[in-house]
Amino acid sequence: MKTEQAPRAQSGANSFADLNNRLGRTVADAVGRTLRDRGVSRMLIALVVAFAFFAVMRPRIFLGPINMQNIMVAAPEVGVIAIAMMLAMLTGGIDLSLVSIANLSAVTMSTLFTMMAASNPAFGESMTVPIILMGLLVGTACGLLNGLLISIVGITPILATLATMQILNGIAIVWTGGKTLYGAPAALTVFGKTALGPVPMLFIVFLLVAIVIATVVRSTALGRKLELQGANPVAARFSGIPSRSVLIASYTLGGLLAGLAGVLFLCRNPTASADYGASYVLLVIVIAVLGGTNPNGGFATVAGVVLATLTLQVVSSGFTALRLSPYQYSIAQGVILVVVMILDTIDWSRFKRKRGPATESASLQTTQVGSIKKEKEQE
Amino acid sequence: MQLLRKLRGANNEGSLVLVLLAVVIGMSLLNPVFFTVNTAFSILRAATVPMILALAVLLVIISGGIDVSFPVVAIGSAYTAVTICLKTGFDPGLPAIFLMAMVIGGLLGLVNGFVIARFRLPTLIVTLGTQGIFFGAMLVYGCTRYYPSLPDSMAALSAVNVIDIPTDTGRAYLHVLVLLSIAIAVIIWAVLKFTMFGRSLYAIGGDVEGARRAGIRVVRTQLLIYVLVGMVAAIGGVAYVVMSRSANPQDLVGGELDIIAAVVLGGASIFGGRGSVGGTVIGVLLIQVINNSLLLVGVPSAWLRAAVGLLLILGVGIQAITARRSAQRIHSVDDAVVATGPELEKVS
Numbered sequence: 001m002k003t004e005q006a007p008r009a010q011s012g013a014n015s016f017a018d019l020n021n022r023l024g025r026t027v028a029d030a031v032g033r034t035l036r037d038r039g040v041s042r043m044l045i046a047l048v049v050a051f052a053f054f055a056v057m058r059p060r061i062f063l064g065p066i067n068m069q070n071i072m073v074a075a076p077e078v079g080v081i082a083i084a085m086m087l088a089m090l091t092g093g094i095d096l097s098l099v100s101i102a103n104l105s106a107v108t109m110s111t112l113f114t115m116m117a118a119s120n121p122a123f124g125e126s127m128t129v130p131i132i133l134m135g136l137l138v139g140t141a142c143g144l145l146n147g148l149l150i151s152i153v154g155i156t157p158i159l160a161t162l163a164t165m166q167i168l169n170g171i172a173i174v175w176t177g178g179k180t181l182y183g184a185p186a187a188l189t190v191f192g193k194t195a196l197g198p199v200p201m202l203f204i205v206f207l208l209v210a211i212v213i214a215t216v217v218r219s220t221a222l223g224r225k226l227e228l229q230g231a232n233p234v235a236a237r238f239s240g241i242p243s244r245s246v247l248i249a250s251y252t253l254g255g256l257l258a259g260l261a262g263v264l265f266l267c268r269n270p271t272a273s274a275d276y277g278a279s280y281v282l283l284v285i286v287i288a289v290l291g292g293t294n295p296n297g298g299f300a301t302v303a304g305v306v307l308a309t310l311t312l313q314v315v316s317s318g319f320t321a322l323r324l325s326p327y328q329y330s331i332a333q334g335v336i337l338v339v340v341m342i343l344d345t346i347d348w349s350r351f352k353r354k355r356g357p358a359t360e361s362a363s364l365q366t367t368q369v370g371s372i373k374k375e376k377e378q379e
Numbered sequence: 380m381q382l383l384r385k386l387r388g389a390n391n392e393g394s395l396v397l398v399l400l401a402v403v404i405g406m407s408l409l410n411p412v413f414f415t416v417n418t419a420f421s422i423l424r425a426a427t428v429p430m431i432l433a434l435a436v437l438l439v440i441i442s443g444g445i446d447v448s449f450p451v452v453a454i455g456s457a458y459t460a461v462t463i464c465l466k467t468g469f470d471p472g473l474p475a476i477f478l479m480a481m482v483i484g485g486l487l488g489l490v491n492g493f494v495i496a497r498f499r500l501p502t503l504i505v506t507l508g509t510q511g512i513f514f515g516a517m518l519v520y521g522c523t524r525y526y527p528s529l530p531d532s533m534a535a536l537s538a539v540n541v542i543d544i545p546t547d548t549g550r551a552y553l554h555v556l557v558l559l560s561i562a563i564a565v566i567i568w569a570v571l572k573f574t575m576f577g578r579s580l581y582a583i584g585g586d587v588e589g590a591r592r593a594g595i596r597v598v599r600t601q602l603l604i605y606v607l608v609g610m611v612a613a614i615g616g617v618a619y620v621v622m623s624r625s626a627n628p629q630d631l632v633g634g635e636l637d638i639i640a641a642v643v644l645g646g647a648s649i650f651g652g653r654g655s656v657g658g659t660v661i662g663v664l665l666i667q668v669i670n671n672s673l674l675l676v677g678v679p680s681a682w683l684r685a686a687v688g689l690l691l692i693l694g695v696g697i698q699a700i701t702a703r704r705s706a707q708r709i710h711s712v713d714d715a716v717v718a719t720g721p722e723l724e725k726v727s
Contacts, residue, residue, distance in 0.1 A: 094503075096636070149692065154699040158445075159649055162636055163691035170685025178681060278633060282447070282507050295501050327518040334511030337504065338494060345498045 042340070043291060043307035050311055054318030061321040069200060071313045073192075076206035077102075077264040079309035081280060082287040083213050084257035086305050089288055090217070091250045092230040092297025093150065093157030097165035098258045099280045101142040104172045105262030106272035107181060109135040114183040128185040135266075136259040142168060143255015147248035165281075172274035184270035192267030202267055207306075209260065214302035216253075226250055230297025286337050287312060312336075391646045391698065395661045399668065406672045413675050416544065416551040423557045426667040428622065428631075430560045430660065431615035432638050433645075434567050435608045437659045440642055441571070442604050443584040443651025444502030448491060448510035449612040450631040450638070455517045456483035456609075457616030461626040462522055464530040473532045480613040487513055488609020489602065496601035510635075517628055526626040537621045556618045563611065568656040576603065584651025640687055641666050644694050665690070 054062045061067060081098050088095035112131050117124025142164065149160040194201050217223035225246045228236040237243055265276060289295055290311070291304035312333065319329045407414035432449060439446040460480040464470055471479075487509075494505050528534065542553035571577035579600050582590040591597050620626045645662025647654025669690070670683050 149696070153696045154703055155692070155695050156649055156699075159643055159691065159695045162640060162643075163688040163695070165636070166640065166684045166688030166691065168688075170682060170688060173681040173684065174679060282510070285504070285507060289504050295504060325519060327515040327523075329515070330511040331515030331519065334508040334513075334515065337508035338512070341500050341504060341508070342494070342498050345500065 040292065040301055040304045040307060043304050043311055046290075046336075046340075047307050047311045047314065050314045050318065054314065054321060057318075058321040062318060065198065067317055067321065068198070069195070071310070071317050072203040073200050073268065074317075075309050075313045076202045077261050077268065077277070078280060078283060078287065078313070079206050079306060080209055080257050080261045080264060082284040082291070082305050082309055083210060083302060084254035084261075085284045085288045086291065086293045086300045086302065087213070087217075087226070087250050087254050087257075088157065088161075089293045089295055090226050090230050090297060090300040091247060092233065093161075093247075093250075094285070094295070095146065095161045095251065095254050096158065096281060097142065097146060097161040097168055098254060098261075098284065099277050100165045100168040100172065101139050101255055101258035102261040102265060103272070103274055103276055104142065104168050105135040105138045105259040106265045106276070107172050107176055107274065108138045109262065109266055110181040110183050110270075110272035111175070113185055114181070117183065125185055125187065128187045131185060132188075132263055135262050136256060139259015139262060140252055140256045143252040143258065144248065146255065147251035150251060151244040151247040169274060176272075176274050178274065180271050180273040182271050184266040184272070188263070188267045189270050192264075202264060205264070209257065210302050210306050213253075213257075217300065217302060222246070222249060227298055227300075230294075230299075232298070283312075283333075286333060290337060290340055391694075392655065392658045392661060395644075395646065395658060395665065395694075399661055399665050402665070402668055402672060406668075406675065410675050413672065416546055418671060418675075420542075420551050420553045422664070422667050422671050424552075424554045424622070425670070426663050427554070427556050427560045428615055428619045429638060429641060429667070430663045431563055431618060432612060433642050433659050433663050434563055434656065435611035435615065436638055436642050437645075437647060437654055437656065438567070438580065438604055438608055438611070439502070440639075440647045440649060441584045441651060441654045442580045442601065443587065444495065444601075444604075445639065445649070446491070446502065446506045446605070446608060447635045447639075448487075448506040448513060449608060450633070450635050451510050451513045451517070452484050452487045452609050453612040453616030453619065454628060454631040455513055455616070456480040456487065456613035457620045458517065458626050458628045459483050460617065461526060461529060461533070461620060465526060470530040470532050473536060476530065476533060477614065477617055480617045481610045484609035484611075484613025484616070485606045486609070488605040488607070488612075491609070492602040492605030495605065496598040514632060523628060525628075529620065529624065529626065533617075533621050534624065537624045554622065556622060559614070559618060563614065564656055564660055567611075571656065576600065580604065581652055584648075584653070586652075637666075637687065640691050644687075644691055646698075 081102060084098050085095055109131050112134055113124050113127075116127050116131075146157075146161055146164055149155050149164065150157050153160075155163075191201055196204060217226065225236070225241050226249075228239070228241055229243055229246050229250075233243060236246075262272075266272065287308045288300075288305055291301065291306070291308035293300040293305065315332055315336070316329055319326075319332065403414075412418070432453060435449055436446060457480050460476050460483065463479065464476065491506055491509050494500060494509070495502050529537070536555065539555040540552040541555050541558060542551070544551050571580065579590065579595045582593060582595055583597055583600060587597060616631070619631060623630070641662045642654070642659050643649055643662075644665065645654070645658035645660070647658065666687055669686055670680070673682055673686065674680055
């Protein structure tokens with residue numbers, strides 16, 4: 001984008017041609033780079049194929065505006081959590097507590113609103129922004145707790161977040177008494193229903209989050225540090241990367257995103273409960289991995305995760321359009337995951353034969369070994 | 380000192396026993412009702428199914444993997460076996476039903492093992508996928524009905540008690556399936572301790588490449604692990620169906636992380652290579668005892684999840700900190716560098 005401004009100083013038709021060339025090259029570069037990422041090109045193909053398949057099978061239902069709206073309204077909450085999961089995986093960890101954090105944040109906001117609105121409904125409505133901030137704060141605090149447990153205490157990410165998942169979920173269950181809470185600021189519900197043209201506001205929020213996180217990962221120092229930490233924690237330490245603060249930043253950011261997902265829950269439905277979206281825990285791992293995130297760390301693309309979210313949502317609503325059961329969707333989800341993973345390994349082995357026994361291919365061959373060893377070193 | 384170390388056990392089992400004893404003694408002082416045969420038997424009964432499932436997971440965790448598909452395998456194979464019996468109206472007897480469920484469980488495990496061992500994929504991701512496939516397949520191609528009654532032989536088993544003694548607060552029953560879980564624990568302990576297969580599990584969990592170079596057939600062993608896990612999980616599933624006296628295909632599913640938490644609490648390392656049957660048994664018992672105690676003290680059972688989480692953080696956190704301390708004491712340069720990384724960084 002910088003290239004657009006540079007030639008403005010020059011004059012004449014020459015500068016226009018120059019600008020045109022540079023712009024063309026930048027776009028081609030960006031598209032080429034994005035497509036070269038495994039996750040992105042793969043998921044783009046999957047999305048197009050899935051979309052085309054259902055559009056041909058049931059054009060009237062599937063291509064209808066209501067279905068399109070539904071896909072775009074349902075995708076954001078899962079997508080935002082999946083992006084948070086991607087951040088944790090980027091550093092070689094995993095975050096099982098994200099859905100619990102999102103629910104806790106939704107429960108907090110709902111309780112706060114009900115409390116404030118009980119005495120004076122108008123007051124409750126006027127406090128919408130502080131309530132949202134409170135929800136985000138709860139998410140951030142929970143994420144920080146994860147980060148501290150993982151980096152300072154030194155508990156493995158999967159165990160630390162398994163434990164916080166249980167604790168936060170337990171707190172939410174005790175808090176709500178296992179019941180569903182009703183009540184959320186009307187502004188949120190209205191926001192959840194508004195749309196900018198054909199695109200719901202929720203989806204725009206999702207895209208904004210994706211763009212922000214993509215920028216953080218791709219072009220900030222923090223993003224580079226996250227990638228290095230995930231790719232090789234020992235090397236990262238010796239190159240002077242402060243592992244602890246990087247890990248804390250990663251999980252805190254994840255917590256913030258989970259808090260935001262809690263806000264999105266309330267936008268879609270003015271209800272909050274401790275066990276909403278229990279199936280999301282594993283679903284977001286599926287999405288992150290499908291989106292090309294390396295579960296061993298070091299590689300991830302936000303674009304891939306966004307496309308994977310949309311693909312699964314398209315398949316889900318396509319199955320509904322075909323009148324198939326959610327259980328059949330569960331099969332499809334599992335098959336997609338396993339097949340994509342297997343196809344990946346086949347591509348890798350071809351790559352290996354062409355390039356000879358490079359160190360990279362050797363490390364890919366023993367991904368499992370590498371990950372185990374690496375995590376041991378972290379321990 | 381030597382004795383103390385031996386008592387503590389390789390995976391901190393000793394400390395866990397102390398915690399368990401402390402909880403039991405504390406509870407008995409707080410509420411005398413707790414220290415009765417009835418409570419002990421009901422805890423054992425409640426621990427039976429989690430115990431069998433936890434022992435199945437232990438095998439995977441020792442070998443360095445994580446399996447999240449086992450609850451689906453467990454309930455899926457038990458439910459399918461019950462469905463076959465009820466649909467055909469033929470009751471082949473208990474051993475045959477157990478065998479049928481184990482064959483189904485073993486086949487499902489074979490799918491897991493094949494994908495994991497053949498394509499060398501991360502175990503968590505693969506079992507996540509197969510979990511969805513198995514669950515969906517069971518409900519789509521099997522049947523979604525809830526069976527309130529079981530085949531006669533199973534229904535008969537659900538009322539059998541080994542010990543049936545009168546106490547002042549009523550009769551205390553010890554369910555016969557508790558013996559099954561003990562038997563499985565003993566068998567798995569023996570397999571891990573005395574067989575080539577058991578030792579190679581630890582070797583693979585410790586270092587896959589090392590195990591391969593030591594001549595262990597990693598692919599074949601991994602296949603066998605997942606088949607075995609499927610079979611043990613199937614036994615757990617049948618036990619669950621018998622004890623709940625009904626077959627519901629949606630049961631057990633979703634509890635995988637709770638069971639894994641119990642195994643990890645029992646001292647097994649999530650990276651493999653470490654773990655013991657004793658620790659797992661104590662871990663499962665501890666969770667059940669705490670569950671029971673919370674109810675007796677009058678704390679809502681909703682707190683159980685939070686309590687287990689807290690216990691997990693304490694257990695694993697203390698392990699992590701002591702591991703770091705003891706690693707710092709090692710004088711070998713390489714290890715010291717790895718262990719004292721953050722400190723080293725400040726110096727440089």
